[in-house]
Amino acid sequence: MLLVFIMAELIFLSRVEGEKLPWKEIVVNVNSGHIMLWLARAFVLLTFQFFEANLSFGWLENLPIIAQWIFTIFAWDFCYYWSHRTHHEIPFLWNIHGVHHQGEHFNLSLGIRNSWYQPLTSLPFFLPLAIFGVTFEQFLLVSAFHYFIQFYNHNSLVNKSGFLEKILITPSHHRVHHGTNPEYIDRNHGGTFVFWDKLFGTFQVEKPDIKIKYGTLDKYNPTNPFWANMMPFLQYFGFHINENENRKEFQLNDSYIVIGSLLLFLLLLIYVENEKVWEFLTLAILFVIIFLGTITLGSIAQGRKRGLIFWVILTIPTVIGFVLYFQIKVVLVLFVLSAVIIHGLLGLYHLVIG
Numbered sequence: 001m002l003l004v005f006i007m008a009e010l011i012f013l014s015r016v017e018g019e020k021l022p023w024k025e026i027v028v029n030v031n032s033g034h035i036m037l038w039l040a041r042a043f044v045l046l047t048f049q050f051f052e053a054n055l056s057f058g059w060l061e062n063l064p065i066i067a068q069w070i071f072t073i074f075a076w077d078f079c080y081y082w083s084h085r086t087h088h089e090i091p092f093l094w095n096i097h098g099v100h101h102q103g104e105h106f107n108l109s110l111g112i113r114n115s116w117y118q119p120l121t122s123l124p125f126f127l128p129l130a131i132f133g134v135t136f137e138q139f140l141l142v143s144a145f146h147y148f149i150q151f152y153n154h155n156s157l158v159n160k161s162g163f164l165e166k167i168l169i170t171p172s173h174h175r176v177h178h179g180t181n182p183e184y185i186d187r188n189h190g191g192t193f194v195f196w197d198k199l200f201g202t203f204q205v206e207k208p209d210i211k212i213k214y215g216t217l218d219k220y221n222p223t224n225p226f227w228a229n230m231m232p233f234l235q236y237f238g239f240h241i242n243e244n245e246n247r248k249e250f251q252l253n254d255s256y257i258v259i260g261s262l263l264l265f266l267l268l269l270i271y272v273e274n275e276k277v278w279e280f281l282t283l284a285i286l287f288v289i290i291f292l293g294t295i296t297l298g299s300i301a302q303g304r305k306r307g308l309i310f311w312v313i314l315t316i317p318t319v320i321g322f323v324l325y326f327q328i329k330v331v332l333v334l335f336v337l338s339a340v341i342i343h344g345l346l347g348l349y350h351l352v353i354g
Contacts, residue, residue, distance in 0.1 A: 051130035060133035111154030224298030248303025315344025
């Protein structure tokens with residue numbers, strides 16, 4: 001569903017608004033390594049479940065169920081506010097969260113661009129909910145509700161939201177948060193409700209006379225998801241790697257990279273859909289295919305020939321072997337895997353004629 005919304009917005013921006021879309025940035029947003037995020041969030045949920053089962057004081061269990069849900073909705077957002085604000089104010093955490101801010105264009109695809117490590121560093125801020133007595137089911141459903149609101153807040157089509165501007169973090173408020181203008185830096189940290197920012201002095205209304213500049217102050221916006229996630233993290237610890245984005249060995253049409261990114265996202269959905277029914281080895285190999293595909297496709301976007309070579313190896317013999325060894329028979333899964341193989345064959349064609 002998220003992918004449908006993203007594509008609908010991009011089509012509108014391109015066909016109706018006439019914007020030239022930054023496809024390579026969009027590819028990084030959509031293909032920023034969500035398989036790693038899925039693994040990290042699984043750890044978060046297991047940890048929350050452990051705290052609820054073993055360390056909860058059960059302070060909420062005697063409240064009416066509606067009161068429990070109301071508390072969880074507001075308490076979750078309070079925890080998110082402080083997690084988000086802290087990730088902006090502490091340099092180590094900013095080098096993780098900053099991945100989300102690297103994008104220099106504001107649209108729905110930016111809403112799903114996050115660091116591989118973000119769920120892990122956010123976890124401590126939410127564990128008090130388990131200690132207070134929020135159940136695992138309540139935490140899971142309320143998290144999904146809030147994250148959907150935050151996804152919506154990245155849309156580029158809504159200007160102002162009327163009276164909701166006084167209650168919620170709207171797209172207008174969140175555009176401010178992504179701005180690098182001096183007036184906008186480290187403002188509007190809320191996730192769903194705007195009153196945390198107003199209460200703690202970090203609220204800033206969007207000014208109509210100021211054109212918002214997006215991205216990060218250092219303007220680091222790589223086309224390879226691996227470097228997008230790892231470079232700020234490595235630099236914090238003193239590692240300096242020269243990954244020259246301008247050194248290109250070949251150039252492929254953006255549509256090839258976009259289609260590859262969409263195929264990887266579909267593979268991620270297949271992984272999620274079959275996580276509870278497929279055996280560990282099947283899931284492990286699919287995990288590796290998706291993760292390595294994310295890196296190699298990013299290398300192709302950089303114009304690296306080695307990236308295309310590894311992509312061909314990954315998408316033709318590896319995927320064919322995966323289908324045959326595990327005897328994949330589900331029609332929809334076979335369709336997606338076949339599309340991946342065809343995409344790899346097109347890459348092989350580019351290698352031969354290039």
